[in-house]
Amino acid sequence: MAFNSYKKDENTVTAGKAATLSRLFSYLLSYKKQIVGVLFIMGFCVMVNLLNPLIMEAAVDDYISAGNFPGLLRLILFAVVINLLMVAGIKIRMYVMAKVCNSILVTIRQELYVHIQTLDFQFFDSRPTGKILARIIGDINSLKDVLSNCVTTLIPDFITISAVAVIMFVKDVRLAAAALVSLPLMAAGIWYIQTHSHERWQIHRKKSSNLNAFVHEDLSGIRIIQSFGAEEETMDTFRDLTKQHRDSFVNAVRLNDAVGPVIDLCWAIGLFSLYFVGLVVLGPGRVSVGTFLAFG
Template structure:
């Protein structure tokens, strides 16, 4: 799969408005009782607002004209109590709906985050991390107004619009027709804007994603940038991306801003038509003053929900692009999943077997070709060979980060495809060349291998791999906080902490993938002692280009061209004078020439 770069717009699948709305509304099901309470509160507020002009009509026509002060006082008190309760109901429903919205956003973000963690390596290889972060953070946040407005704005405003229209038609049919005569033109204008506006908001979110990805990549590689004094060049690239994002935003907003003038102009024209026609009807004696005053009040109430619905529609269009980007990731199926009837992997004893295993990537490249071997529990197997020969692929298949296209990978006689992934990987320890440490204390970094480990267990693991001595020399010992990726520590120190973490986890199968390639000779001696502690009593696979680190392995497998071309102990392979012998001699010849 081709990688989407930080400066390349993402290709998204277009979804229908109905599909997006239907899917978003499913998140409200869990909170249907709270939403129902919110709707009931809004109906009460809406009823009060609708009733106010009618009560005003009664006060003018029945009480003021008749000089009925007592009746006027009663209706005044009634309206005051009615509106005070409406104020309380309005505050309550806003707080309740805000709580529902925040919980929904939390659920969507957690669902998205959990789903991304299950996706295969190819997903992360095909796009920058910054673009993934943009969806988890920015795009999810963009849905807040949409969920809030869908219940607190759209539903009550639609009900208000219907109720006001019913009241207006019941009061005077001709005036009501005059009031809504401009609506068809308004609807046509808004639909036309929506078609273009959505495309522009999609473009803006793509440009924002590019900027986010570039910023993340730039800061992650800040050492390289500063080493090559590339600050000015990266600043120019950043400025260009920001300008593209700004231009896309302005383009989208400029079109969106047409919503309000169109609604306001339509409202003004509609009101002028009602005023003009009501004057004619009053002159003909066909309406009372109270009816005209009430109708003018209702005209305002009729256009206010139209304005708010337009606002919601505008929010909908603005955030459809965010919803599309979220659903696009949620709809990517994980390549590696536990089968329906997968069994829990029992405690691993350590036997590993490859039966006629063939594996290749999507582009058709064959990495492993009919590989067969058996490993006994507790054996240490070294995998050597040229870059791209298939060494890392073998250990990835054991951990089931990929599935073989042909053949079987068996652990303790069980096909790894038939067991639960978590129960399999939880019994494995994988250490890579690039050791990752978290931005926390050394104690917590080691404890990551066993979250419920005591301080004594952590210290014992560090002592076992010869990490205790250098840790105690640090400013705060085990409570020393390391930076992200452990940049305050040397490569060897980070590796020793990683070994302590792995030892604490007590994996049944251990995989070391070039774990000692960047370590100096002095530190390597400490690391080798740590490795011996790690390897003892567990099945281990060690990938190493530095052949001096694997001389004591029980078996060495030479991988070349996707096949095992040689297999045996160090002495056996040296005496064989084949591929391993050539690798070993060429490496030491290079070192001697350098000396």
């Protein structure tokens, strides 16, 4: 009989995030050509994101205010072309990363399956089969999401934010400081949410593992359950486990979904600070409409 039953959460050892990510990203070394292509596309997309506010500023201050509509049309055409190329690049980047991540997923599953064959009997006797399946299937799918999101979202967003901040300070230090005044608040809020959200998702993974273990044991031993007339007791246990699974998910998502409101609040604070400094502190007419649009 398994020592760690479906009624008991597993005791997991948390490895260092840096070591885990380093080991995970080492699998990308087998796909150097694809990664180089993705990085090239990523650089182009970041450049377009940086150009868009500058194009908007030039359109308002240099073309609309001067009545240069032919020049404005050429600028709009240029903006449309580079943004269409960016959209195409994003699609290609997502497709390439999906293929790479799925290939890495197959490699990890094969390595894990080979490793499981080398484990002793105590490993299998100490936990239900359903919990082992939950680790093999569910956790590895999570690794795929980490790989894909880091390369396609986290890294380009970080580069874009850093580059935008540099450009803003080069153009006007006072407006840049006003627009980014809420950045420490946003960083603190996201750090708090990420830290506590990780703990809640860990709890949800354990509840999911318990539910999978119960379902596996219940289906494999359904004849025994029916022989002893234990259907009602089994249903009560299933309801309890599904309730724990649902509650843990809702608890994790409730905190995780706070990221959006925190970002919106900080954006509103930064925008208010930008217009206050530009219109009240510096005075009307000191900052052009295009500059406001670019900084906002």
